[in-house]
Amino acid sequence: MPTLLHIDCSMRQDGSVTREITGIFAEEWRQANPDHTYVYRDLGASPIPHVDEASVVAGLLLQEGLNEDRRRAWSVSEPLIKELRAADTIVLGVPMYNYSIPSVLKAWFDRVTVKEHMIQEPMSEGLLTGKRTIVVTARGGAYGPGTPRERYDFQMPYLRALLEQIGLDRNLEFVHVEMTLAHSVPALEQFKPIADTSREEAVKNVRKLVLVG
């Protein structure tokens, strides 16, 4: 059964722009595909523990059997890995925190970036290639081409690199919402029209992505 894995990681439940936009995608995808499977993971509300040595060693030694410590460590990674493998479409909501991604999402990547998923040669096939990935980012400021902050965007290039090494870059779309802080930071008030246009464009874009999927 085709499956959508929807992951949010904003620390905010209310007022989160990424949650709003991924929510629109998920809702419309579910309406368009009522008999398909939908899985939701909220890393913001339920953070997973950071990866530790026992988890990494457990992943490497799976075939040989695990001791108690490693079994416990693997019990955190395994459901995340299974969930990802079972998905056909993945929609990720990613706020920009300190020019990069939330640490809760980094913790998720550290657990699902296992050797079985790694792409050895550029463009070679892997266990996760063939899936579709949509990343919705929200940034308080603006980082697009030609903006003064363009070179501070460590979020999109980093996500692209993380997804590329596990083969999730082959069918990858980014949707950005920029200047989200214009509505809450008085010094950025002049950028409200840019923020509103950016949000409206993002809504249109995710709706289009449901239709082409």
Ligand SMILES: Cc1cc2nc3c(=O)[nH]c(=O)nc-3n(C[C@H](O)[C@H](O)[C@H](O)COP(=O)(O)O)c2cc1C
């Ligand atoms: C801890 C933290 C760090 C942030 N760092 C940045 C930043 O480096 N650049 C930026 O443009 N916005 C930054 N922001 C603003 C968020 O990117 C912005 O509020 C975004 O809309 C958050 O996503 P959300 O609306 O889904 O919660 C930061 C916000 C927080 C809470």
